[in-house]
Amino acid sequence: xxxxxxxxxxxxxxxxxxxxxxxxxxxxxxxxxxxxxxxxxxxxxxxxxxxxxxxxxxxxxxxxxxxxxxxxxxxxxxxxxxxxxxxxxxxxxxxxxxxxxxxxxxxxxxxxxxxxxxxxxxxxxxxxxxxxxxxxxxxxxxxxxxxxxxxxxxxxxxxxxxxxxxxxxxxxxxxxxxxxxxxxxxxxxxxxxxxxxxxxxxxxxxxxxxxxxxxxxxxxxxxxxxxxxxxxxxxxxxxxxxxxxxxxxxxxxxxxxxxxxxxxxxxxxxxxxxxxxxxxxxxxxxxxxxxxxxxxxxxxxxxxxxxxxxx
Amino acid sequence: xxxxxxxxxxxxxxxxxxxxxxxxxxxxxxxxxxxxxxxxxxxxxxxxxxxxxxxxxxxxxxxxxxxxxxxxxxxxxxxxxxxxxxxxxxxxxxxxxxxxxxxxxxxxxxxxxxxxxxxxxxxxxxxxxxxxxxxxxxxxxxxxxxxxxxxxxxxxxxxxxxxxxxxxxxxxxxxxxxxxxxxxxxxxxxxxxxxxxxxxxxxxxxxxxxxxxxxxxxxxxxxxxxxxxxxxxxxxxxxxxxxxxxxxxxxxxxxxxxxxxxxxxxxxxxxxxxxxxxxxxxxxxxxxxxxxxxxxxxxxxxxxxxxxxxxxxxxxxxxxxxxxxxxxxxxxxxxxxxxxxxxxxxxxxxxxxxxxxxxxxxxxxxxxxxxxxxxxxxxxxxxxxxxxxxxxxxxxxxxxxxxxxxxxxxxxxxxxxxxxxxxxxxxxxxxxxxxxxxxxxxxxxxxxxxxxxxxxxxxxxxxxxxxxxxxxxxxxxxxxxxxxxxxxxxxxxxxxxxxxxxxxxxxxxxxxxxxxxxxxxxxxxxxxxxxxxxxxxxxxxxxxxxxxxxxxxxxxxxxxxxxxxxxxxxxxxxxxxxxxxxxxxxxxxxxxxxxxxxxxxx
Numbered sequence: 001x002x003x004x005x006x007x008x009x010x011x012x013x014x015x016x017x018x019x020x021x022x023x024x025x026x027x028x029x030x031x032x033x034x035x036x037x038x039x040x041x042x043x044x045x046x047x048x049x050x051x052x053x054x055x056x057x058x059x060x061x062x063x064x065x066x067x068x069x070x071x072x073x074x075x076x077x078x079x080x081x082x083x084x085x086x087x088x089x090x091x092x093x094x095x096x097x098x099x100x101x102x103x104x105x106x107x108x109x110x111x112x113x114x115x116x117x118x119x120x121x122x123x124x125x126x127x128x129x130x131x132x133x134x135x136x137x138x139x140x141x142x143x144x145x146x147x148x149x150x151x152x153x154x155x156x157x158x159x160x161x162x163x164x165x166x167x168x169x170x171x172x173x174x175x176x177x178x179x180x181x182x183x184x185x186x187x188x189x190x191x192x193x194x195x196x197x198x199x200x201x202x203x204x205x206x207x208x209x210x211x212x213x214x215x216x217x218x219x220x221x222x223x224x225x226x227x228x229x230x231x232x233x234x235x236x237x238x239x240x241x242x243x244x245x246x247x248x249x250x251x252x253x254x255x256x257x258x259x260x261x262x263x264x265x266x267x268x269x270x271x272x273x274x275x276x277x278x279x280x281x282x283x284x285x286x287x288x289x290x291x292x293x294x295x296x297x298x299x300x301x302x303x304x305x306x307x308x309x310x311x
Numbered sequence: 312x313x314x315x316x317x318x319x320x321x322x323x324x325x326x327x328x329x330x331x332x333x334x335x336x337x338x339x340x341x342x343x344x345x346x347x348x349x350x351x352x353x354x355x356x357x358x359x360x361x362x363x364x365x366x367x368x369x370x371x372x373x374x375x376x377x378x379x380x381x382x383x384x385x386x387x388x389x390x391x392x393x394x395x396x397x398x399x400x401x402x403x404x405x406x407x408x409x410x411x412x413x414x415x416x417x418x419x420x421x422x423x424x425x426x427x428x429x430x431x432x433x434x435x436x437x438x439x440x441x442x443x444x445x446x447x448x449x450x451x452x453x454x455x456x457x458x459x460x461x462x463x464x465x466x467x468x469x470x471x472x473x474x475x476x477x478x479x480x481x482x483x484x485x486x487x488x489x490x491x492x493x494x495x496x497x498x499x500x501x502x503x504x505x506x507x508x509x510x511x512x513x514x515x516x517x518x519x520x521x522x523x524x525x526x527x528x529x530x531x532x533x534x535x536x537x538x539x540x541x542x543x544x545x546x547x548x549x550x551x552x553x554x555x556x557x558x559x560x561x562x563x564x565x566x567x568x569x570x571x572x573x574x575x576x577x578x579x580x581x582x583x584x585x586x587x588x589x590x591x592x593x594x595x596x597x598x599x600x601x602x603x604x605x606x607x608x609x610x611x612x613x614x615x616x617x618x619x620x621x622x623x624x625x626x627x628x629x630x631x632x633x634x635x636x637x638x639x640x641x642x643x644x645x646x647x648x649x650x651x652x653x654x655x656x657x658x659x660x661x662x663x664x665x666x667x668x669x670x671x672x673x674x675x676x677x678x679x680x681x682x683x684x685x686x687x688x689x690x691x692x693x694x695x696x697x698x699x700x701x702x703x704x705x706x707x708x709x710x711x712x713x714x715x716x717x718x719x720x721x722x723x724x725x726x727x728x729x730x731x732x733x734x735x736x737x738x739x740x741x742x743x744x745x746x747x748x749x750x751x752x753x754x755x756x757x758x759x760x761x762x763x764x765x766x767x768x769x770x771x772x773x774x775x776x777x778x779x780x781x782x783x784x785x786x787x788x789x790x791x792x793x794x795x796x797x798x799x800x801x802x803x804x805x806x807x808x809x810x811x812x813x814x815x816x817x818x819x820x821x822x823x824x825x826x827x828x829x830x831x832x833x834x835x836x837x838x839x840x841x842x843x844x845x846x847x848x849x850x851x852x853x854x855x856x857x858x859x860x861x862x863x864x865x866x867x868x869x870x871x872x873x874x875x876x877x878x879x880x881x882x883x884x885x886x887x888x889x890x891x892x893x894x895x896x897x898x899x900x901x902x903x904x905x906x907x908x909x910x911x912x913x
Contacts, residue, residue, distance in 0.1 A: 311551030
């Protein structure tokens with residue numbers, strides 16, 4: 001009995017040891033996985049030579065680089081791989097040997113946006129680039145370097161033109177919308193595109209929040225409710241009625257009142273029995289929100305059926 | 312967890328330190344000051360909606376300093392005591408990073424004259440309505456060297472609105488009196504976000520908690536609702552336009568990790584609760600998002616994603632929403648310098664207490680990006696959306712009457728070309744066309760957006776830019792009218808031909824001319840012409856004529872810069888802006904502005 005018990009203990013011990021070793025190896029492979037990504041470009045046969053080798057030819061770039069945030073990075077942030085220029089551009093020995101041939105160094109302008117962005121993402125793993133693959137920009141061939149200039153002294157976050165001018169350089173129709181009679185104050189730079197959009201990717205079409213309404217409530221918290229008397233589309237999606245980039249109609253409405261309201265609601269028509277101008281077409285057919293002023297929802301009942309959103 | 316910590320810690324043990332011989336130390340900055348004079352004419356609520364149109368002194372400064380790993384940048388612009396901003400960006404050797412900003416501006420609000428109403432009591436007729444908006448933000452990140460895989464975040468935001476706005480109600484329903492008063496606004500939104508982000512090799516996990524408190528400090532206006540009929544719910548003097556205080560709590564966890572076989576996973580889980588502090592009602596929402604990306608080769612990448620969002624409304628009769636969304640994106644590079652993305656997404660929404668309980672949406676998208684020539688880039692996409700049972704409004708009085716502005720079918724096409732035919736010329740053009748239609752709800756909507764722009768440098772001293780934008784919307788919709796005070800089915804009139812046209816054209820031209828090495832002149836002109844026209848004759852009367860809009864906007868400016876020395880620059884600018892409301896002329900306004908200033912850099 002005693003020997004059987006020992007054999008069982010040995011088997012259990014070996015089993016546990018194997019599991020622990022497997023787990024350790026698995027964890028190590030997991031931890032190393034980020035460094036073995038096939039997406040990253042590799043310079044075959046090259047080795048690291050240090051930043052001092054780059055400076056003689058690229059001194060102007062280096063002097064600029066010394067003033068950027070990348071130069072200030074703490075060694076601990078770089079996980080012990082602080083290699084100056086070669087951190088991003090890869091080992092430079094072959095580039096040095098061939099007297100500066102572009103194909104012997106990682107040149108971001110020559111990489112497709114996906115690969116050049118992947119280089120950035122190997123360090124920028126946290127917010128705001130955690131959901132980078134959901135980025136609409138990425139899926140349209142716009143990579144990190146199209147907006148950020150890592151060698152130049154630029155505005156905040158190395159964005160070279162600043163928000164919203166940078167965004168408008170591609171999204172010109174939004175620039176035009178930002179000048180319409182009803183608009184958010186982007187032109188005056190009281191707001192930025194980044195106030196609502198997460199340009200690095202998010203679950204809902206580059207919006208900062210998963211629902212449109214939650215984005216709006218950041219500044220329009222007075223409308224967040226929940227209200228006793230709701231206006232259903234205001235709960236469903238603010239953008240059913242509003243176009244946030246700018247409109248001709250007042251209050252960023254997609255179409256003028258009462259047309260927009262009549263698309264979902266029956267409107268009031270003059271009562272032929274009363275006649276005259278009480279109530280007139282002008283009162284009933286100009287702006288529904290003059291009477292139904294609590295159109296986003298209210299805790300107060302209206303006079304007749306409670307849910308008329310008139311107060 | 313301990314195993315991760317040990318392994319991650321060991322990885323950082325070999326971290327190098329900054330080479331002290333190459334420490335950068337410098338301070339740069341600039342200071343500017345000047346005077347501006349405004350001469351507004353007419354109504355200012357539209358022409359200077361976000362400006363304080365008062366003459367006065369203005370100033371700005373910018374200061375940047377670096378010393379080794381320490382960095383700061385501070386700046387400010389003072390235009391008026393109601394229009395200013397300050398910012399401070401600080402980095403203490405990466406251990407503490409702080410972004411602080413403060414912005415204050417004024418928003419003029421229009422005052423509806425209510426001239427269309429027969430019986431109206433406007434207690435503040437002719438008054439200006441304006442809000443002073445203040446936003447303070449402080450985002451702080453703390454990094455502890457002994458815990459290099461952790462980052463702590465503490466963010467604070469305060470957003471305040473103060474002033475007054477117009478608030479209307481049906482004061483005496485029996486006589487159709489619309490009552491209007493200026494309502495005091497004094498709201499504050501305070502957000503506190505605390506969070507932590509941890510990095511373990513290829514995996515990054517973050518947790519954040521948002522606490523938002525919203526308070527309206529001002530009281531609601533009062534209106535006299537009269538005695539009315541016996542079944543009226545409100546009588547006598549009672550408040551209206553009441554804004555409830557509310558509170559929001561959101562917990563969020565994000566995970567991103569590289570996986571074996573060149574895959575990446577991203578996941579996000581959120582739980583939130585929004586509470587109306589006046590009534591005690593609340594809404595809870597739970598969401599989950601996951602995205603798995605697989606890199607097959609340099610030529611092929613696939614993404615699969617799945618999201619859920621569930622909103623539970625505890626208010627009696629409130630809408631509950633349960634949305635599930637999923638899809639697949641495939642990105643290929645079939646040719647050199649090209650990118651082809653094919654996407655499919657489905658979305659199921661189920662609602663309680665709503666007219667149409669479920670909606671199914673299928674979205675197909677194909678996009679193509681190609682560098683056609685060395686200096687020519689083409690982007691185009693086609694998006695097809697098909698919706699089964701879109702969200703509708705249910706008419707409580709007429710059973711079975713449901714209407715919506717949302718389409719059942721939508722097709723969107725976009726194409727853009729960026730081309731630099733010469734070293735000194737760049738052309739951009741884009742066209743977007745969207746057709747949304749619904750046979751069930753009798754609506755058809757076309758939208759066109761066209762942009763063309765040019766950047767041209769004819770010779771070294773002169774830079775010209777110009778653009779033209781056209782945005783056009785044409786809608787033909789179903790509509791229903793009910794004879795006022797009658798609720799029987801006989802009083803219902805249905806029309807299937809409500810036409811609406813919206814159009815906006817914008818011309819922009821600017822130039823910069825370097826007159827001498829020291830003197831440069833800049834000028835720009837913007838002209839915008841917009842209409843929103845709704846025409847429907849009922850009983851011989853065009854009911855759309857009450858709300859037609861036709862607006863012309865012009866803005867032009869001329870500026871001159873004179874560089875006295877390498878450090879000192881003098882500048883002067885003249886600006887003219889006009890807002891012309893062709894329909895009512897009430898909001899017509901003009902501004903002339905002249906400013907002079909000096910800037911010193913060091």
